[in-house]
Amino acid sequence: xxxxxxxxxxxxxxxxxxxxxxxxxxxxxxxxxxxxxxxxxxxxxxxxxxxxxxxxxxxxxxxxxxxxxxxxxxxxxxxxxxxxxxxxxxxxxxxxxxxxxxxxxxxxxxxxxxxxxxxxxxxxxxxxxxxxxxxxxxxxxxxxxxxxxxxxxxxxxxxxxxxxxxxxxxxxxxxxxxxxxxxxxxxxxxxxxxxxxxxxxxxxxxxxxxxxxxxxxxxxxxxxxxxxxxxxxxxxxxxxxxxxxxxxxxxxxxxxxxxxxxxxxxxxxxxxxxxxxxxxxxxxxxxxxxxxxxxxxxxxxxxxxxxxxxxxxxxxxxxxxxxxxxxxxxxxxxxxxxxxxxxxxxxxxxxxxxxxxxxxxxxxxxxxxxxxxxxxxxxxxxxxxxxxxxxxxxxxxxxxxxxxxxxxxxxxxxxxxxxxxxxxxxxxxxxxxxxxxxxxxxxxxxxxxxxxxxxxxxxx
Ligand SMILES: *Cc1c(COP(=O)(O)O)cnc(C)c1O
Ligand SMILES: [Zn+2]
Numbered sequence: 001x002x003x004x005x006x007x008x009x010x011x012x013x014x015x016x017x018x019x020x021x022x023x024x025x026x027x028x029x030x031x032x033x034x035x036x037x038x039x040x041x042x043x044x045x046x047x048x049x050x051x052x053x054x055x056x057x058x059x060x061x062x063x064x065x066x067x068x069x070x071x072x073x074x075x076x077x078x079x080x081x082x083x084x085x086x087x088x089x090x091x092x093x094x095x096x097x098x099x100x101x102x103x104x105x106x107x108x109x110x111x112x113x114x115x116x117x118x119x120x121x122x123x124x125x126x127x128x129x130x131x132x133x134x135x136x137x138x139x140x141x142x143x144x145x146x147x148x149x150x151x152x153x154x155x156x157x158x159x160x161x162x163x164x165x166x167x168x169x170x171x172x173x174x175x176x177x178x179x180x181x182x183x184x185x186x187x188x189x190x191x192x193x194x195x196x197x198x199x200x201x202x203x204x205x206x207x208x209x210x211x212x213x214x215x216x217x218x219x220x221x222x223x224x225x226x227x228x229x230x231x232x233x234x235x236x237x238x239x240x241x242x243x244x245x246x247x248x249x250x251x252x253x254x255x256x257x258x259x260x261x262x263x264x265x266x267x268x269x270x271x272x273x274x275x276x277x278x279x280x281x282x283x284x285x286x287x288x289x290x291x292x293x294x295x296x297x298x299x300x301x302x303x304x305x306x307x308x309x310x311x312x313x314x315x316x317x318x319x320x321x322x323x324x325x326x327x328x329x330x331x332x333x334x335x336x337x338x339x340x341x342x343x344x345x346x347x348x349x350x351x352x353x354x355x356x357x358x359x360x361x362x363x364x365x366x367x368x369x370x371x372x373x374x375x376x377x378x379x380x381x382x383x384x385x386x387x388x389x390x391x392x393x394x395x396x397x398x399x400x401x402x403x404x405x406x407x408x409x410x411x412x413x414x415x416x417x418x419x420x421x422x423x424x425x426x427x428x429x430x431x432x433x434x435x436x437x438x439x440x441x442x443x444x445x446x447x448x449x450x451x452x453x454x455x456x457x458x459x460x
C-alpha cells in the first residue's frame with residue numbers, strides 16, 4: 001500500500017515532500033509540521049463507509065479486530081507485516097441519555113466516545129499503533145516521547161508487548177498522575193524525570209531525538225495522527241455513518257483535534273461524507289494558549305499562511321510574564337501545543353470553535369460523567385464542561401447531535417477524584433487552591449460510621 005504514501009510539509013509556502021520512510025518530526029526545509037499524504041487516485045479506496053462493516057465478520061484477523069486497522073484503506077501507509085496491534089481502538093460510542101439533561105441537551109442528542117477502553121487506558125493507543133508501525137518500517141531501534149503521562153504509558157505498553165523498540169520516556173518533575181506513572185514503570189519504560197514541566201520535556205526530547213536519531217513518538221509524528229483519525233471513523237460508525245453536528249474534544253498538544261480535522265478533510269475529499277461536523281476544542285483556563293490565540297489574537301489558518309508573528313509575540317509575552325500551564329487536568333497542561341497550526345486547519349475546515357473552561361467546571365463535569373456510569377480522567381471531562389458552556393452560549397442547540405470525546409480512563413488519576421469527592425470542603429479548597437477550585441457541586445463524601453450495626457444502619 002505504501003507505494004502511494006509520502007510525507008508533506010503543511011505550509012503551502014514550502015510544500016516540500018519527503019519519502020515515507022524518512023524519520024522526520026518537522027519539515028527539514030522550513031521547520032513546519034508534516035502530514036502523511038497519499039496519492040488517493042492511485043489507491044483502491046472503498047466507495048462507501050458502510051463497506052467497512054464487512055470487516056466485522058473477519059475478527060480472527062488481528063488487523064480486522066483493531067479499531068484502527070480495520071479502516072486501513074483510510075490510512076494506507078503501512079506495510080501489513082510491520083503492523084503492531086494490541087487490540088487498540090475497541091472502544092464504544094455510548095448514547096448518554098442520563099447525562100444529556102444535566103448539560104442542557106435533549107435525550108438522544110449526546111454521545112460519549114469512551115477512549116478509556118483502550119489497552120493502556122487512553123486514546124493514545126490509536127496513534128501509537130500507527131507510529132510504532134512506521135517506526136518498524138523505518139528500522140528504528142529506540143523510541144522516545146515527552147509525556148504528561150498517557151503517551152508514555154502507551155509507548156511503554158506497545159514496546160513491552162512487542163519487545164521491539166526500547167522506550168525512553170521524558171517526564172516533567174511536577175505533576176504526573178500516579179496511574180500513568182505506574183504504567184510506564186510497570187511496562188519497563190526507561191523513564192527520565194526532567195527538572196521542568198511538560199513544555200520543557202517536549203523541547204528536550206526533540207533535541208535528544210535530533211542528536212541520537214531516536215524515533216519520536218509524540219504527536220508531532222504525522223503517523224500517530226493517522227492512527228488517531230480512526231477515532232472519527234468509529235464515531236461515524238457508531239452513528240450509522242451519519243455525521244453528528246458537533247465533535248467536542250479536549251485540547252492539549254492538539255494532536256487529536258489535528259487528526260480529526262484531517263480525517264474529515266480526507267473523507268470529504270473522497271466523497272465518503274457529505275456533511276462535516278463542527279469541531280469544538282476545549283482548553284482548561286489554566287492552559288489556554290489556543291483559546292487566547294484564536295479568540296483574542298485573531299490567529300487563523302488563512303489558507304496555510306499562518307501569521308507566525310502573532311504566535312511569536314504571544315509566546316514572548318507568556319515567557320516575560322513567567323506564565324506556566326497550570327491545571328488539575330494534567331493531560332492538557334500544555335502551553336506550547338506542538339500541533340497548533342494543524343489545529344488551526346481543523347478549525348478552518350470544520351467551522352470549529354475554541355473555548356476554555358475552569359478546573360472547577362471540569363471536575364463537576366467529571367462527576368456527572370461518573371454518575372452516568374462512565375469513568376474518565378479530568379482532562380477528558382473538559383469536553384463535557386465545554387459542551388455545557390457552548391449550550392449556555394446557545395451555539396450548540398438543545399437537540400444538536402453532540403459527540404464528546406472521553407480521552408482517558410478514570411483510574412489514571414485517582415487522586416483528583418478522591419480529593420474532589422471525599423475531602424471536607426475547606427480541605428479540598430486547600431488541596432485544589434492553585435487550580436481555583438472552590439466548590440464541588442456533585443461531591444459524594446463517604447459517611448463515617450462506628451463499627452456496629454446500629455450506627456451503620458443509621459448511616460445508609
Ligand atoms: C493526551 C491527552 C489529551 C490531550 O490530547 P491532545 O491530542 O494532545 O490535544 C487529553 N486527554 C487525555 C486523557 C490525554 O491523554
Ligand atoms: Zn516545509
